[in-house]
Amino acid sequence: MVDSTHSSFARKPNWNWLKIAAIFIAAILSIPILVVLVNVLIGDGEVWRHLYHTVLADYVQNSLLLMLGVGFGAFAIGVPCAWFTSMCEFRGRKFLSWALLLPMAVPAYIIAYTYTGVFDFAGPVQTFIRDVTGWSYGEYWFFEVRSLGGAIVMLTLVLYPYVYLMSRAAFLEQSANTLEVSRTLGYSSQKAFFKLALPLARPAIVTGLSLVLMETLADYGTVQYFSVNTFTTGILRTFYGFGDIAAASQLAGVLLLFVAVLILLERYSRHRIRYHSSGLRKATNRRIELKGSRGILTTVFCWLPVLFGFILPVGVLIYWALFKAELPGWDFVQLAWNSFYLAALAALIAVSLSLLLCYAIRLNNDRSVRASVGIAGLGYALPGTIIAIGTIVPLAWLDHRLIDLIKYYTGENVGLIFSGTLFALLFAYTVRFMAVSLGAVQNGLGKIKPSMDMAGRSLGLSPAKVLKRIHMPLLKGSVLTALLIVFVDVLKELPATLVLRPFNFNTLAVRAFELASDERLIDAAPPSLMIVLVGLVPVILLSRSISSRIEHSN
Template identity: 85%
Template sequence: MADFAHLTVVRKPKSNWLKVSAILIAAILALPILVVLVNVLIGDGDVWHHLYQTVLAEYISNSLLLMLGVGIGVLVIGVPCAWLTSMCDFRGRAFLSWALLLPMAVPAYIIAYTYTGVLDFAGPVQTFIRDMTDWRYGEYWFFEVRSLGGAVVMLTLVLYPYVYLMSRAAFLEQSENTLEVSRTLGYSGRAAFFKLALPLARPAIVTGLSLALMETLADYGTVQYFSVNTFTTGILRTFYGFGDVAAASQLAGVLLMFVTALILLERYSRHRIRYHASGLKKASNRRMKLKGGRAFLASVFCWLPICVGFLIPVSVLAFWAMFKAEMPGTNFIQLAWNSFYLAAMASLIVVSLALVLSYAIRLNNGRSVKASVGIAGLGYALPGTIIAIGTIVPLAWLDHRIIDLVTYYSGEKIGLVFSGTLFALLFAYTVRFMAVSLGAVQNGLGKIKPSMDMAGRSLGMSPFKVLARIHIPLLKGSVLTAMLIVFVDVLKELPATLVLRPFNFNTLAVRAFELASDERLVDAAPASLMIVLVGLVPVILLSRSISSNTGRSR
């Protein structure tokens, strides 16, 4: 009995250092948000008053219209495609079920550059129309790509997979009994969709819609290139043009209100997810067989977003890169190395901190640790512009204090230590993408039985040794997945990189943006294509994960 009591005491983890570490990490990662909020309160208001009288109404209206258009677009594409691939059976369904994720690999600003080069006045489509009809400019109507409507289309094409993923998961989880009840009530397939399946999947659909709208608010490359004035373009214009951090922070504060509303909407939708049925036979085991014209229309409807959102832009980029763009030289190799180095460093830092936070909540499931992990994951919901401004302000203040201190004691002048260096970029990336890594690591840890911890503790291992020798080897898949997703997200990140990069330091994303801004769309193709090809990797992993989780239900 005494030995057993002793064993029980040994098993109890002494993990106060993890609790303190989690709280400290969360406090540091929350710093950019706090800086923005403080600057909103202390601004003198002159520039803000000017913005209020001139462009603020345009920022609000354009942002709302952009959200409305993208919201409708992703719902119209994502929900029907999810229903068709999960509840119906037609030729090519298995391939289409994962191929519909492919547009996620294409950043919105790259698809915007590509379609501008194809559909603009000097592009091949309008040139062909003029050659065939002898029409001149102004004698025919053609869709204006560089417009608010164009931005809505471009963002919709790459963001609908968020709604598709969530909706499809919800439809697959619905029980066969639900559809059987609809048949006994005399519902057709359409009636069953609108009266039963859709209401049951509504929380998941709202979650996907919220994620798509957060990405819409965070977009900078597309709206800037199309000259659509939104909060993201206004924040950077105020920051660079007026040099007023407080006014830029005040704009960021208004944008933060939009983001907060979306977060609350998403949390509410997850709260209501309990309405889904579970533990019953899946509906996808008895799909509705589509034949003839219905099967053809279903196939066309699912193929259309894949072609327009992935196959066409990637084909155009490949053609430009191989046959029209300038041959990449040593400068391109340097850009690729810069991007790879930054992404690799950021993924290592983010995943390491995610391991600490996830393990802390596993051992200390108290309110303070839960709150800390929740705060640490807020950055993904915030646009890169907000995080960039919230990062540069405290780091610049710290640099000036260090410079003053060194100058006072030694008389020597030193350069910037934190701001204007890669440290600032890596810190912003950590804040922005911590939630992505936390989700993957926590999911992996949740699959490890608590008895493994107890076994390690009974052998006299400290919590750190249990993590290093037991959990991390078992978490290889989850850790590698998290690192890869963060790697690709950093590779695509544009606004934070534009604000925080050191002088004379470029990445593939920045170079593509600069060339496109100079109307050198063809020359931007190699960098753009490289980003897209690397972005395919997590999409393939995601599709494989869905396949393994749903098994035959796919």
Template identity: 85%
Template structure:
């Protein structure tokens, strides 16, 4: 018996229970999306007509331009850096290959606050220029950081690692023999890159680009702070300003269409394209040595994104937090505690449900279970604003039905039990980040041989005992990775938290956003720095994983 899926040892009743649990989880997690789609068709359309005739065109054009600018930026940085660190040898390559991931730890809205404090008219850079030259406002040109172009730059600096990671993995998997044959045909290094390596890596590059663009559409803090009107700012403005859920849902529906088109584009790019590994030596076994000026240029090119996207902003935050910001008091401790325990609760819930879903598909990968797991993972492709609106509407409806029922029988008002509490936030986080956890857990389960399941079942263990006693101990690394990634993602999440947080409940992300919105950039530094430092944990683990795989491969070749 090669697969535990068809094993008669798996009890039918217990399997049906697990199957029903997987389907139920998927249905519950799909509610926010269904609510948004239903609300698109509701409402009198008055507010929507107003939006259509006034700002909708601006939302669409700004969102498209932002995607275009960020798309070009992440490709220009991510792909060449991936090629240089995987296929070439130059001074500092080993260190740069993993430090290029560090900007992933800095949320876009935090890097936006930091550079605004430095490059704005009242910042030290422009003040220095005026002091030295004697110029006044209007006498000189300087890049306007609070603009659509500024938002493009800020988002590019923190999102290029998506393309870098995917591209580097694809380049490392390419066969040396294939590239050597191209050289014998007279291809220069440049032609090898553009005519062979780049087309072969295209599916991976498009996947990374799609992820970066979905994060661009989901961003709220950066575009709101820079006063760039996009769908995310429009949705929250409509929701709060007009109080019209239907109109906000209609805007969310248009944004959902954008996200769907990105997903379809990514899948179409891989349509009927199959690139198989030849099993021969990998290209990285024989890197092109870059000496002299070429080596220095390669080093500088790879160093600049790290310098601008991580070292400079984190250094500025650390300086502000240590020497200029107000000393953190009891309020900061409360904010940190709120953020940490909320992120811890969310990560435990998400990973626990991911274990159930992943184990269900391992026991029987039927169409219904596979569809359920796919539906459960849809949330990551959606911005937090869409999920927040899709969450608050059904929970508010449920709250009011419960209030009416209790008041009818007891005469008491029990208040909001779901929509006005942390339940709404935790549910939204679960919908948003389930896909991240599913990927890590499924990857870990795939490495455990089916014979382990068979051995446990032959000893009389139930499916759940096999999971708890055999799989989970073997999945410690994958589960820890999933917990850490979800923890940090929740810590950084801004739009969903802004919409769904209970009254008088703040987190580090929300506080940093509020202070920055009030132009108290220096006072926002401690909260921002805390978020960045915590975000470093999964990035460092990912970097160490990449480095260890690279080292293992090198040792394996040298034996």
């Protein structure tokens, strides 16, 4: 009886409705990108021609320069720091190995406001220089923070941890035997790094750089505040200034092409180059001792991104919030409440749908289900501006049809039901961050052996009860991780919130952006600091998880 139950479970899951649900969810979540693509094709082209002849070249040039600058900066910081903390021994290595992740908690637009307040013409640094030297404006040179170069520096400081994280994981997986072979060939530690370790880690580095470049393309707050014309600023300017959704969609389509190229390059890199660990001793068992001047220089080099990417901006925010900004009142409490419950709802929706989709793969692991889950996770690769436009167009169309229908039968005007409400925001957040929760849930489910499902079914449990009684207790960590990461990502999201939020509805991110845009940088400190402090939680959990895995492997 048990054997027949096992075989019937393996042959025919009998939960085909999950397959239909997975395909339906993927179809719904793909609507924003389809809307953008359709509007690219049906636009009349008049505004697009104007953009093409005036600002499009500027958008392309600035976006490419921004990507090149941030990509180079993230590589130059992330890869060496990953090598030093994983393969070398120097003073402060253990602390720096997780502290280098801290800048991930600071959104790029917040670090941009902070450094502007410190280094701008009216800031304390330039004021001190003028007071000491007696120089006036134009008599001395100082780095212009509000510039393309400034945007590159700000984005590099908060995005290099993606490259650091991926590179460090790759270096830690490399066996000591590989490096010992390099020594027998007469390679120095530097030559072994360039000839062996770096090529072996190339797929991981390319993955990290792809994430950095996609986040760079998606950024809006930093480039808008620094008046750098990129696709994200151009899309919103066209959307609000011209009121032309088709032209904004056409710009979004070009940006989408950039994202598609990045995804294809990353996948091509992984497809063409595959390296496998030998399963022997990890290289961390024999770290390279760095003493004297080499050890000091390494320590300073690894401390600099932590200092400028986290300690200095957060310290400035704390000082402003405690000693210069007005005490937060009920308005701030309302902002925090709006942000927290919106982020909590979005996290619950995204993780619930992720559980359904991942369980559909577990019970119906065919091509259509796998493709549906892949489509559902595409949103994370898209900037919030594209998702916002792709969300508001179909919801506005649906609202007008419903308003006309209800008015026809009842004579009443019910107003907007979907667009201009929290529904639109929650839908956009779900599309944008579904991939984050899918990754965490899939990782957790992948660790549960299929034999546990079969054992539950042999005891007469339905698939729903297997999920409830067996999987969910084992998935607690993965589910909580997914909830937390989506929560923090929604809390920091700016462009989608700016476009889709209801009237008179603000969040911490939007309020910080509005205050900074009005040059009230000190007043922007409390909401900015709140976002950073909440963002620290998943970063700390991530570093603890990495540390525990390293200790376990060693």
